[in-house]
Amino acid sequence: MxxxxxxxxxxxxxxxxxxxxxxxxxxxxxxxxxxxxxxxxxxxxxxxxxxxxxxxxxxxxxxxxxxxxxxxxxxxxxxxxxxxxxxxxxxxxxxxxxxxGHTTPAATRPTDRTGGPTLPAVTAEMGADHEVIRFCRSADGTRIAYALAGQGPPLVKTANWLTHLHLDRTNPMWAHWFEGLTHGRQLVRYDERGCGLSSWEMGRFTIDDLVADLHAVVEAAGLDRFPLLGVSQGGAVAVAYAARHPERVSHLILTSAYARGQQIRAGSDDERDAAEVDLNIARAGWRSQDSSFLRYFASQFLADATPAQWDAFAAYQRETTSAANGLRFIEEFSRIDVSGIADQVSCPTLIVHSRDDARVPVAQALELATLIPDSRLILLEGRNHLLTADDAAWPAFLTHLRTFLSE
Known part of the structure; x- marks a missing residue:
């Protein structure tokens, strides 16, 4: 020793x-x-x-x-x-x-009790709120952080733009989501590869990798069958997972979601030009961290917010990932496409979308409702892509979600 x-x-x-x-x-x-x-x-x-x-x-x-x-x-x-x-x-x-902390000399060098490979996860209690954060490994070895909170039947939420398990609990952008989704349920959520507490070394970044990350979390949490919630680009991951693992997903909930990224769904020269301009503005913002670019980007997620709230959202994004990773997220998500497998989703599906969503047009919700066989579409009044705590659509979303899950 x-x-x-x-x-x-x-x-x-x-x-x-x-x-x-x-x-x-x-x-x-x-x-x-x-x-x-x-x-x-x-x-x-x-x-x-x-x-x-x-x-x-x-x-x-x-x-x-x-x-x-x-x-x-x-x-x-x-x-x-x-x-x-x-x-x-x-x-x-x-x-x-x-x-x-009080330290003492260790009697012997530590060894694994089992004599086998080291465990891929560690549990940590996060204070009096009783959330547990754990770590697991995806199929390619990427470390993924996931969290369990609340009591009751499970509800799994896919990762989306952008998260940080430790910060989201108190961040005004996401705190109300946590409170609402843990009502009567155990919420399972995780940070996407490249952000939050998951590994910032992204490696590969395809829809297959993102589905593998979700599957690793589900396996590590010991879940057999569960409802799955996908928000924004997390909706595409949820669709792909439900299509590939129909035996695992009991209900699918998609909100502010899309089947095809902006670059893929652009069908005319004007739409392609608009998509490229939008992507270039986002690139400029993440590369330069210029507030004017970042405010424009934030305004697409929070159309009805104030400039101060846009600045707070931009600051939060900088805390969740690196500029290089943020840029890669933007580019990859603009090319995501699950339209070819959406019709393979066999579970009941609820699609909820703001009627005037400034980031993802309502036409994408209509496309999902057309592609997924057993689906129903609810349109909420509003322009916000991510529903805020004071958004009139927020309590309506929770009501529809709970009613759907109780069926």
Whole structure:
């Protein structure tokens, strides 16, 4: 045993081998987050500045504040801590952190109890709200973060633009979704590859990969049959999954969804020109982070919001992923197409769409309703692509959702 083995609670951290164990099982954690944790534990007698952590993690490469915050969240979750609890890693204003957990020398180097491969998931309680965040691996090895919250029969929500399991709980953009969807049910949600607490190393990024990510979450959560909710581009993933796994999906709910991305559904020169202009504006915004471009982009998601809300939405997006990943999301989602397999969906399907959706035209909802055999379409008054808490359509959406699921 070396001097670099530390035990705190049920955790053992081997700094030399860069390994974290919980109860004898290896914890799967992003390398940068593990590096951060090791540095904090090694220097537990003092406050470590953000600048020092960025230098340690970056190894002469620039590390943004957003990336550091994400890896700090990952490190906390891996050891059962959170930004609210701060029982082990404490934020020290204005720009520092300190490991405050009691450590003792580990008696032996950690080994897996089973003697087999290390477990691909770790559970972390997120304070008094009783949400559990776990990690699993998709078919190609990509690490996917997923969360379980609430009690009752399951409701699985596919990932969509853009999410962060830890931030969404309190973000005004998504907090009401969490509250509404956990009413009488256990909500299963996850971060897409490339954003949030999932791996930011995206690798491949096709509809097959996105369906595989969803399947990995479903398998890890131990679900056999469940209703599936797809929002925005998450609707296309939900359609593809329901078509390929009819035995698993009992009900399909699609809101603000589409079968074909903007580049694919453009049928005339004018539509193709408009799609290219829209894509170029989004590209310019993500590359330059210019507020005027980002406001335009945000206004398509939240047509009835204020400029301040658009700015808040843009800031939130910057927290969920890197600029390079954001750009890749935009380009790939514009080319998504599940129109050829939508007619293979065999479960009852509810399609809900804002009549004047500024991001995805209502014609896409009509197309889905035409393609999916056992479907019904509900049009809500409004222009918002993502329903807000004060949107008049929000309670109507929840009512339709709960009525549909009770059938």
């Amino acid at each position: 070396g001097d670099a083995d530390f035990r705190f609670g049920q955790y053992v951290l081997d700094v030399d081998r860069r390994r974290l164990d919980h109860g004898g099982h290896r914890v799967d954690i992003e390398p940068q987050a593990l590096e951060l944790l090791c540095h904090l534990v090694e220097h537990r007698g003092r406050v470590v500045t953000e600048e020092e952590l960025r230098d340690r993690i970056g190894h002469e490469h620039a590390v943004t504040e957003t990336a550091l915050a994400t890896w700090m969240s990952m490190a906390r979750i891996a050891i059962g801590d959170s930004e609210v609890r701060q029982q082990l890693i404490r934020s020290v204003p204005p720009h520092g952190y300190r490991f405050v």
